[in-house]
Amino acid sequence: MRVQAIDHVALLPLYLAAGAAVLALFAGRAAKGCMMIGLTAAAVAALWVGGGEDRSTFAVGTWHSFVADDAAMGAAALFAGLSVLVAAVSGRQSGEYWFLLAVSAAGGITLAGARDLITLIVALETLTVPLYVLVTKPGRDGAEAGVTFLIASIASSATALMGAAFLYAAAGTLHLEGLAAGLAGADPALVAAGAALLLGGFAFKLAAAPLHAWAPLVLERAPLPIATYLASASKLGGAIAIIWVVFFGLEAGAGTATGIVVAALSVASIAIGNLGALVQRRTVPLLAWSGIAHAGYALAPLAVVTTATGREDAPAAASAALAYAVFFVLLEAGAFASLTAVRPAWTSDRAAGVEALAVGEHATGERRDEIAIGERRTPLEGLKTGGPQGSDLKASAGNIPVQGSGEGGAIAELSGLWRSAPLPASLFLFSVIGLAGLPPALAGTFAKVAILEVLASSALWLAVIVAAGAVLGLAYYLPLARTVLLGRGPSTAKGRFAIALAAVGLALLAMTLAPQVVLDFTAVSR
Template sequence: MTQTIDHVALLPLYLAAGTALLVFIADLVVPNRTVSLVAGAAGSVATAAGALLIENRSSFCSAQGCSYVFDQRAQVFAVLFAALTAVVYLLSARVEAEPGEYAFLLACSMAGGVTLGAARDLITLLVALETLTLPLYALVALRRGRKSAEGAVTFFVVSVIATAVTLLGAALLYATSGTVFLSGLNQPVTGQLLPLATVGGGLFLVGLAFKVAAVPLHGWAPPTYDGAPLPVALYLSTASKLGGVVALFYVAPLLRGSAPLLAILAVVTMTVGNLGALRQSKMVRLLAWSSIAQAGYVLAALVVSGPAALAYMIFFVLMEAVAFGAVLAARGSAADGGSLDAYRGLGRRSPWIAGALTLALAGLAGLPPGFAGLFAKITVVKALLGGQYSWLAVVVALNAVVALAYYARVGASLFAVAPGEPKHRVAWPVATGLALATIATVVLGFAPQLVLDAAGL
């Protein structure tokens, strides 16, 4: 069957893949940390710029449909993935890893994310999702030590199981619909094929739940985040989670009976995430459990409104980037995020870092001055109330109240009296990355309509 290929539509993908090739060659010619990271950051910015230039172009089209459609939604996703990758490159100035390998793997993951937003068939969607995920196994293991190895193995084993479940679900969906194109998944299925289609859709959704660390496939997140280098943990909690949300955004509305399953996953995920965060004594593990709870809020929005889920996810990745960026700036060249006690009195030692972390925690809790998080919570609750899911809106509100306990505990300790500790110098790329993420969060907190318009609300 003849297919038409529009190379202009593939420009963002070419730029992302070219970034990986660029950092690979740069490391061979000039094996220098700064050169590798700068090349990766520059390629990420170029990828975002290329994505902004392309709109409403399609490629790999046949009589049945197009496998790759770069529309406004795909443009938003591509810019998000590229921007997050650029910030991670900036925050990686002090990462103890081989710079060329590190930068190459990160760029390969970005290429998968950029492709994912434009995927319009099951094959392209799954290949892009795995391209986003596969380099992360190695990135988690780049930090030498037992925790890093355990985190990488846990991540890999659970991911393999989730991928197998997702592939089985995709195979059943293809068997019942007769097409791999997403547009064909919403065709009515009757008779003996209906139970098979229902099971296929359920397996597909449960497999994708791994990517957003939803219960019951959430156990990998705390040990993996804690074992990974801090910039990689940031990427896992933002870009990797965004990949799962993108896949669910495209597939869930097309599957019959997906709303009840998503509602159950949302309730269990946000509740387990918040209860798990309450008992944490280490910063990265607290943020990991918090991100599990945040995934529950995204799934709740997805029950009634894909655009609302997308808007919440945009707000979330910004606040999460600020939180991890502040932790990295506070810890300097330390191997991990440290205990919560290590942040006591941070407001006296490093007020700007403490201010950024307070802004992120307030936003994740949905309180001022984190207006981005406040509008994110309002968007979800409003969508649920308008979609006749008032009971789920009540569950979201109750979980937000529970979350206040650990967010307020950490925020208060930042400004508590503590023994004086020597200040450390924050590397300028780290300071720049944290500043950019903080500024973006503040701006979108005061101008949330920019996010709502981008999400299609």
């Protein structure tokens, strides 16, 4: 009996992430520390493996199901690092919370090295399934967010699996390297259907239009630390899945069909995301809609496989798409993490707040009267939005906490944040300016330059759309930054999680000063 050789060094980051999940499940009060230490070790191991020679394992002939090259290990380290960041800004949670977060990180690390459709889809589901629970918090809004995300994810998974089945029928293999050769002589209609379904299923994870509807609602109503994870690690998973499939599997044998699908997703995302963000008055929905536009920017370089020139520059296109995804998710993580730091740690929906006040040991008759008249009194509105008055109300209600982090509130509530919480405000400003692609946050500038450089030589029309979308984005990013920096409202928010925010800020600063490090690690090659 022949036994398949396994390169355990290539799998070391995955082993450490899985070990962190197991420890978090059984470590009790030490679960958070075990999870963070384990995932930090996984990130360091990924960088160490990526710094050496390329490795691969689970071979079928010359094809491999898992590859540990620079791009894969860089992405694996980023998955682990984002999970540690989310853990750092999550406060106190139960052991199951840390277990689910570590399992999701292990799925992301597996996804980074996946080179066949089964491994890719299973890894993407491992990244996503724990979030079904994590996005749900007590109350009607939390339940709606959880159900919406569950239904969208199931639909996307079924769509992707159907596409994988079509491609397997056309090529006779599920290995991405095998698809590149097997699809060349296959039935064009079957190949086109398979490519469209597979990429459409993955586009749900990236929240690319027209498959985006779940993102604004779920990010608004999920706990803010989990919204941070959804906006960064989860979207990075969707981006990597699409990049790997297009570059390693579909570009050679299904270039035209793939390019048409990706171009449609890109243009729709840029248009719908920017228009949706323009009308938002709340912080998280604005970031969610703008994230849809950024998904379109990340997909744009992959659309050049429709052209002869683009096919010659396919490695540069895939590298530009991955680099943009990395820059984007780190900036999104910075924005959401800083927002988490200045919002209340405990919130509830209206019903839970009323119940807490009704049974609170210190709830006075005057406070209950305020609840009775509902919409006409400010304290109840403060309770709903998690504002300072709402915090006072909950304190007077016996300080009964409801697990889950508060939603992001209105943009106007950030007015004056620069004076009351300078560290979170600085990180938020840097992230927002970077997402807008403006200096001094040059990380976003380098990201856009990378994709425009690819598009300018092979798809000029798409470069024009990307540039127009970036200009349109200034219409909502600059007022948001102005509110934080120049607003004169009486913001009373106090920043938390200083160490985590400082770490993210240093990472963004390093990307601005040395973007070539990111570009080197995101260089994709066959």
